[in-house]
Each structure stands twice: as structure tokens, then as C-alpha cells.
Amino acid sequence: MKPLIENDLIWGAWRARHSDTTREPDGFARLLALCLELEIDWIDHADIYDDGAVEDLHGRAIQRLSAAQRQGLRVITKCGVRFPSPGQPGVRTVHYRSDAAYLHQQADASLQRLGVDQIDLYLLHRPDYLMQAEETARALEDLHTSGKIAAYGVSNFSIHQLERLRASTELPMAAHQIEISVGETSALDDGRLDQAARLDMPLLTWSPLAGGRLFHDDGRLQPLRERLEQVAREMDAGGIDEIALAWLKGLPARIQPILGTMQPDRLRRQVMAYRALNLDRQDWYAILEAERGTPVP
Known part of the structure; x- marks a missing residue:
């Protein structure tokens, strides 16, 4: 199977609204253009980054790009984390969701904010200990069939949590996003690195500089x-x-x-x-x- 992510690096937009360089659409657009110049076409987001404001910034910024530049970008976003914040009314405590209704709701919201027709890679942001794997898998399949997502993956899962979801669907899992760096090396010994190598699955490494x-x-x-x-x-x-x-x-x-x-x-x-x-x-x-x-x- 052709790898989903062929280039070697990804740019993460998490802190974009906290930098003078990228907090406005024009600056964000210039950074996206530089990524493309450097042959970085994958941009990493999550629906919780500044309560969705970073995704919205991306959506406004790409309007400053040419059609060819917009077509060249690939978007990763994540869902599933809930915590008390102005953008999440009614949430009393940090928790995770992977139920079908929530996945559909968040995918639609991310698509609108990002200003794209399809999310290239949709990740479950954290393992939900209450996940009904079959329900979650069906929701991901439905999102894929409808064209709202091109591929799915997970983030911060254990090897067993990942295998449980993989076993619940024939839709290939495209990637696993975890923390690995010179300051965080647990993946070398807990099986996650070996699992990714065995599956030939990309490991998207967050906080690569600890x-x-x-x-x-x-x-x-x-x-x-x-x-x-x-x-x-x-x-x-x-x-x-x-x-x-x-x-x-x-x-x-x-x-x-x-x-x-x-x-x-x-x-x-x-x-x-x-x-x-x-x-x-x-x-x-x-x-x-x-x-x-x-x-x-």
C-alpha cells in the first residue's frame, strides 16, 4: 500500500495563535507557504487547540494562498478530548469521547473551521477508556465513506488499545501520533516503536524537542x-x-x-x-x- 504520508516532516500549528509571526491569517499563510517550499505538506491540528481557533485561523489563512498551494496542503486534525473551557460549555471535568455522534459532530465542525472539503488524516486524540470499539470503528468508516475523512489514525494509544480498534474495522489505520524525543524514550521499550515498525505505520512524533x-x-x-x-x-x-x-x-x-x-x-x-x-x-x-x-x- 502506498504510504499516506510520504514526506519526512510535519508542521504543527498548536501554538500558532501565541506567536506574533503566525497569530494573524497573513502570517499563518506565509508560514504555510514556507512549509510547501520546504516540501512539508502535512499540517497538524486538533479541535481543542485554542478551542478550535487554530483550525479557524488555518481556514482564514488558506484564503491568502493560491489554488495550487491550497491543493498542495494536507491536513491532520484530532478529536476526542473534552475539558472545562469557554469553548466547551457544560464540561465539568477532563474526559474523552469516541462515540459515533461525537465523532460526526466534531468532524463537521473541524471541516467548517479548516475551510476544507476533506480531512486528510483524522486522529482519535486520546484513548477513551469507555470506547465501544465497534461503534467507533463504524463512525470512522462512515466518515470515510462520505468523503469527510481520507484516512484515520490514533494518538497516544497503547499497543493494546491500538490493536483493539484495528481489529474492529477493515479500514486500514494510517498512523499513530505519540510523544518521542531524546527526553521521552518510553516508546522504545513499551512496544509502540516495535508495533509501528511491524505494521509499517508512520509514527508522528509530537514534542520532538521534549x-x-x-x-x-x-x-x-x-x-x-x-x-x-x-x-x-x-x-x-x-x-x-x-x-x-x-x-x-x-x-x-x-x-x-x-x-x-x-x-x-x-x-x-x-x-x-x-x-x-x-x-x-x-x-x-x-x-x-x-x-x-x-x-x-
Whole structure:
């Protein structure tokens, strides 16, 4: 089967409304145009990002693009998370939903905000412990049959939760979005990396720079930061972010990091470095040991 996501990187719009560069439609449109220039055509959203305002910003921004540019973009969005906020009246506590009525409602709302006719990849944002897998699967199949979504996937699922949903439908699961970085390596040992490799399923990695913790004064990550700085000097890299991304690139699966920077120069530098840098195996393991604080067994 032809891979759904063929390019190596994704741009994540989560913080777009919190940056002077992208908070207005014109700036957001310029960032989208840069993504296309850099051969990044997948844009990552979720219906809860600023209560849907980021999806709405995307919808307004693409009106500034040419028809060819709009056609070249691919949209990922996620649904299923509920929490108390002005945009979610009546919600008293954080919870998750995967029932059919909710999936249809949220898909329609995201399509309207994003200003597109089809969501290219629709993800269940978090595992719903009350999920009726067969009902959820039928809803996803209906959304696919109607043309509202081109493909579906999940985010932050365990290997067992993922397999349960896969077993409930013949519609292929297209991707799994999880957190992996030099500062979060649990997927290497809990089966999620191996499962993705076995299924040849893309792992869309959120917070590939450890949510920015690599650049803050985090005592636990100081040894890791020092190791990254050493490798960056030895490789004449532009920063530890480039080494952290190259570390992800070494994983034996279809890793596709979601870059979250809103700064055009930084985005361009990270993309160029990711495609150029390859870590030595010993450096890769030295970075892993620095993160875990103990030698590998």
C-alpha cells in the first residue's frame, strides 16, 4: 500500500495563535507557504487547540494562498478530548469521547473551521477508556465513506488499545501520533516503536524537542543537554535541536517529527539539518544513556 504520508516532516500549528509571526491569517499563510517550499505538506491540528481557533485561523489563512498551494496542503486534525473551557460549555471535568455522534459532530465542525472539503488524516486524540470499539470503528468508516475523512489514525494509544480498534474495522489505520524525543524514550521499550515498525505505520512524533525542556534549566536533563552540546560541536551543527532531531531520525521506524516552531528561519534551519545529519551509532547510544542516567544493559 502506498504510504499516506510520504514526506519526512510535519508542521504543527498548536501554538500558532501565541506567536506574533503566525497569530494573524497573513502570517499563518506565509508560514504555510514556507512549509510547501520546504516540501512539508502535512499540517497538524486538533479541535481543542485554542478551542478550535487554530483550525479557524488555518481556514482564514488558506484564503491568502493560491489554488495550487491550497491543493498542495494536507491536513491532520484530532478529536476526542473534552475539558472545562469557554469553548466547551457544560464540561465539568477532563474526559474523552469516541462515540459515533461525537465523532460526526466534531468532524463537521473541524471541516467548517479548516475551510476544507476533506480531512486528510483524522486522529482519535486520546484513548477513551469507555470506547465501544465497534461503534467507533463504524463512525470512522462512515466518515470515510462520505468523503469527510481520507484516512484515520490514533494518538497516544497503547499497543493494546491500538490493536483493539484495528481489529474492529477493515479500514486500514494510517498512523499513530505519540510523544518521542531524546527526553521521552518510553516508546522504545513499551512496544509502540516495535508495533509501528511491524505494521509499517508512520509514527508522528509530537514534542520532538521534549516540549522545549531541552532549552530550559531542567536539572534532570542537564546531562542530556551537555551530551547534545558535545555532539553538536563535534558535528559542527547549528544547535542541540538539530542533534535531537537527528537522534529521532535514527530510529528503525517511519518516524515523522512534528516541528512546532513558528519562526521561519528556525524552521528552515531545522528542516535542512534533519535532512542532512546522520548520527553515529555510538553517539546515538551515548545520548540515550545521558537521558536515562544509566548505561544500557
